[in-house]
Amino acid sequence: MAADAASSSPPAAITCRAAVAWGPGQPLVMEEVEVAPPGAMEIRVKVVSTSVCRSDVTAWQSKAQPDLFPRIFGHEASGVVESVGEGVTEFQVGDHVLTVFIGECQSCKHCVSGKSNMCQKLGLERKGVMHSDQMTRFSVKGKPVYHYCAVSSFSEYTVVHSGCAVKVGLTVPMDRVCLLSCGVSAGLGAAWNVADVSEGSSVVIFGLGTVGLSVAQGAKLRGASKIIGVDTNPEKQEKGKAFGVTDFINPNELSEPVQQVIKRMTDGGADYSFECVGDTGVVSTALQSCSDGWGVTVTLGVPKAKPEVSAHYAFLLSGRTLKGSLFGGWRPKSDLPSLVNKYADKEIQVDGLVTHDIPFGDINRALELMLESKCLRCVIHMSQ
Numbered sequence: 001m002a003a004d005a006a007s008s009s010p011p012a013a014i015t016c017r018a019a020v021a022w023g024p025g026q027p028l029v030m031e032e033v034e035v036a037p038p039g040a041m042e043i044r045v046k047v048v049s050t051s052v053c054r055s056d057v058t059a060w061q062s063k064a065q066p067d068l069f070p071r072i073f074g075h076e077a078s079g080v081v082e083s084v085g086e087g088v089t090e091f092q093v094g095d096h097v098l099t100v101f102i103g104e105c106q107s108c109k110h111c112v113s114g115k116s117n118m119c120q121k122l123g124l125e126r127k128g129v130m131h132s133d134q135m136t137r138f139s140v141k142g143k144p145v146y147h148y149c150a151v152s153s154f155s156e157y158t159v160v161h162s163g164c165a166v167k168v169g170l171t172v173p174m175d176r177v178c179l180l181s182c183g184v185s186a187g188l189g190a191a192w193n194v195a196d197v198s199e200g201s202s203v204v205i206f207g208l209g210t211v212g213l214s215v216a217q218g219a220k221l222r223g224a225s226k227i228i229g230v231d232t233n234p235e236k237q238e239k240g241k242a243f244g245v246t247d248f249i250n251p252n253e254l255s256e257p258v259q260q261v262i263k264r265m266t267d268g269g270a271d272y273s274f275e276c277v278g279d280t281g282v283v284s285t286a287l288q289s290c291s292d293g294w295g296v297t298v299t300l301g302v303p304k305a306k307p308e309v310s311a312h313y314a315f316l317l318s319g320r321t322l323k324g325s326l327f328g329g330w331r332p333k334s335d336l337p338s339l340v341n342k343y344a345d346k347e348i349q350v351d352g353l354v355t356h357d358i359p360f361g362d363i364n365r366a367l368e369l370m371l372e373s374k375c376l377r378c379v380i381h382m383s384q
């Protein structure tokens, strides 16, 4: 009887370790934070693994929203459901989940359109709070701590909306599948859903981080015949080959603009170009590198500065298309399970993108490695 009473009583607040950013670019500080119980339609997740995405680093360094500190970053994560809020029927305690930075409510105009993953209710959250009540679920010494993308996985426990989590099988390795929660899926989806790369085509990818290498993998699986990787870091040449890159260009080693070299290599311009750097100048270069008539440029990067894109009007008049995507156009609940199955069936590579396994206590090392361009994905092991 006592056990029954305990299991039906509402979950209480939890105190746990979280890596808190107190200001833009300031090293994260391990703090004891209080994590509120999940609200209606929310779940509280014990984070098992979280990998560090360039978007975390860009947002952590950005001085654009100084009021959103202290803040807990992290959005590429796997975990176990610890408790569920009122009204949640999809998840049970013990389920394994991936968190997602854009959710799927399955009922708004975009979710039912079948054409978009820009959910109107659970879309990209920019104010550092929960979608439902614009409040935070974290506090440190009584002071609210802001969220990031309504995920905040740099904490041993976090609260997410049930629409921002996707169930995964109990046998997929949690410390690798977390990469499908953002970077790998974003790249594969850009190639498959957004550009719809065709067999025998030519592709150019600017930036060979986890996102760009995943675009390369997606293009290779579609049978692209030429996949040109462009990166200012010469070490990306070897890594690129493993993911399907057939030709490598370091723009710093050229005596002419990179788009001219690409035009020569592709008889006038690539069929598809992808921006995976986070630099709007590179978006213009990518557009200049694709073909008249049918060339498609897909931009994925999150710019650190200068969000405006400039492009000569003539590129559009001559039939080129510029488009962008978040999370590769995938609708997380509808589409992510099939990607997880592809990983389990070894149809897509994920493990080769993990360059470092790091205990939670050393999380600042992962941020430093990314700033120094010495890693692809660092996986943070929360229990270490």
Ligand SMILES: NC(=O)c1ccc[n+]([C@@H]2O[C@H](COP(=O)([O-])OP(=O)(O)OC[C@H]3O[C@@H](n4cnc5c(N)ncnc54)[C@H](O)[C@@H]3O)[C@@H](O)[C@H]2O)c1
Pocket: 053, 054, 055, 056, 058, 182, 183, 186, 206, 207, 208, 209, 210, 211, 212, 230, 231, 232, 233, 236, 251, 276, 277, 278, 279, 282, 299, 300, 301, 302, 303, 325, 326, 327, 328, 373, 375, 376
């Ligand atoms: N749209 C989405 O859904 C989505 C998802 C995840 C990440 N992102 C964004 O995508 C971008 C890439 O993410 P990542 O995690 O792979 O980052 P990353 O930092 O690991 O990779 C970026 C790569 O670009 C290279 N680079 C830097 N400047 C360059 C230049 N001028 N020309 C060519 N190469 C250059 C770097 O050497 C590096 O290899 C970031 O802006 C990130 O915020 C977007």
Ligand SMILES: [Zn+2]
Pocket: 104, 105, 106, 107, 108, 109, 110, 111, 118, 119, 120, 121, 122
């Ligand atoms: Zn929706």
Ligand SMILES: [Zn+2]
Pocket: 053, 054, 055, 056, 075, 076, 182, 183
């Ligand atoms: Zn990300």
